[in-house]
Amino acid sequence: MEHVPNRIQILVKGMPLHVINSIRRAVLAEVPTMAIDYVVFTVNSSVFYDEYIAHRLGLIPLTSKAALGKYKSPEECAEAGERGIFSEDCFVKFELEGKGEPGKIVTLYSGDLKTSDPDVKPVYDRIPVLALTGDQEVRLEAYARLGRGKEHAKWSPASVATHKYVAEITIREELCKGAECGRCIEVCPRGVFKIMDGKVIVSEDKILQCTLCRVCEENCPSKAIKVKWRDNEYIMSIESTGALPVKTILLEAVKELSKKMNEFIKALEERGVIK
Ligand code: SF4
Numbered sequence: 001m002e003h004v005p006n007r008i009q010i011l012v013k014g015m016p017l018h019v020i021n022s023i024r025r026a027v028l029a030e031v032p033t034m035a036i037d038y039v040v041f042t043v044n045s046s047v048f049y050d051e052y053i054a055h056r057l058g059l060i061p062l063t064s065k066a067a068l069g070k071y072k073s074p075e076e077c078a079e080a081g082e083r084g085i086f087s088e089d090c091f092v093k094f095e096l097e098g099k100g101e102p103g104k105i106v107t108l109y110s111g112d113l114k115t116s117d118p119d120v121k122p123v124y125d126r127i128p129v130l131a132l133t134g135d136q137e138v139r140l141e142a143y144a145r146l147g148r149g150k151e152h153a154k155w156s157p158a159s160v161a162t163h164k165y166v167a168e169i170t171i172r173e174e175l176c177k178g179a180e181c182g183r184c185i186e187v188c189p190r191g192v193f194k195i196m197d198g199k200v201i202v203s204e205d206k207i208l209q210c211t212l213c214r215v216c217e218e219n220c221p222s223k224a225i226k227v228k229w230r231d232n233e234y235i236m237s238i239e240s241t242g243a244l245p246v247k248t249i250l251l252e253a254v255k256e257l258s259k260k261m262n263e264f265i266k267a268l269e270e271r272g273v274i275k
C-alpha cells in the first residue's frame, strides 16, 4: 500500500484479527537485532554515572541485517555475556573515548563509536551520548549482541507496529442535504468527504485515512452518515528504528511465528497429544 524508507503501511484482507495481532507482537518482541548490552569503563571522570552512559549506549539503534545469521542466537549469547565471555561469534566490540577541553563542552556522538565489525554500526551518527568539559575524560569498551524486544525494548526493531480497522462509511442520500450543508466536510479531520455533482460523497482514495472517530456521524444534522468497519480488513503500519529494513522486520516476524508453531506441534507430538 505504502512503503517509504523505514515505514510500511499495508492493507490486509481476509485474515482474522488474532493473526494480524500475533504478527504485530512478533514484530515488536521476537525479531532479533543488535544492541549494546555490556559496557566496560576504564575511565569515567564525567558527571554521568556509568549506568547512565551504558543505558544511553544500549538505546542507540545498530545496523543489524548482516548480523542475522552471522552471529549466534540471542539466547546463546545472553548466557555467554552473563559469564563474561565476549566471543567473536556473539559480540561486536565498540570503543569510545573522549576528553573535555577547558572552558568548552565536547559532545561525544554515536558516530564516535569505533566498531569491530563494519556491518554493525550506529544507524545514525548524530545521537549525543555524553558531554565532557575541563579535564573530564571517558574511555570505554561496549559489547553488542543479538537480542529480542521481549527481553528489552532496545532490541525491538520497530518504533511503531499498529493495526487498525478499515472504515465503511455510508451516506443516506434521501436524508443528506448535500452541498448546501457540507458539515461533514468541515469537521472530518482526514478529508474523507468531498462534493461531486452537488452531492456529498466519500472519497475512495481517502477512506483508508479514516480514524473511525465518528465526528462526522455526530455532527450530521440529518443523521445521514453511518460509520462502521469492514470485517477481516485491517491496515497494518510498521516503522523501523533503522536497525533492519522494514520488509525484513515483517518477514522475520512471520518466520519467528512459524518457528514457534512448529515447536508447538513438535512438543505436542513428543507428548503423544497428537500423532
Ligand atoms: S453533514 Fe450530513 S447532511 Fe450535511 S452534507 Fe454531510 S451527510 Fe449530508
Ligand code: SF4
Pocket: 167, 169, 187, 188, 189, 190, 191, 192, 193, 209, 210, 211, 212, 213, 214, 215, 216, 217, 227
Ligand atoms: S469517522 Fe472521523 S475520520 Fe472517519 S470520516 Fe468520519 S470524521 Fe472523518
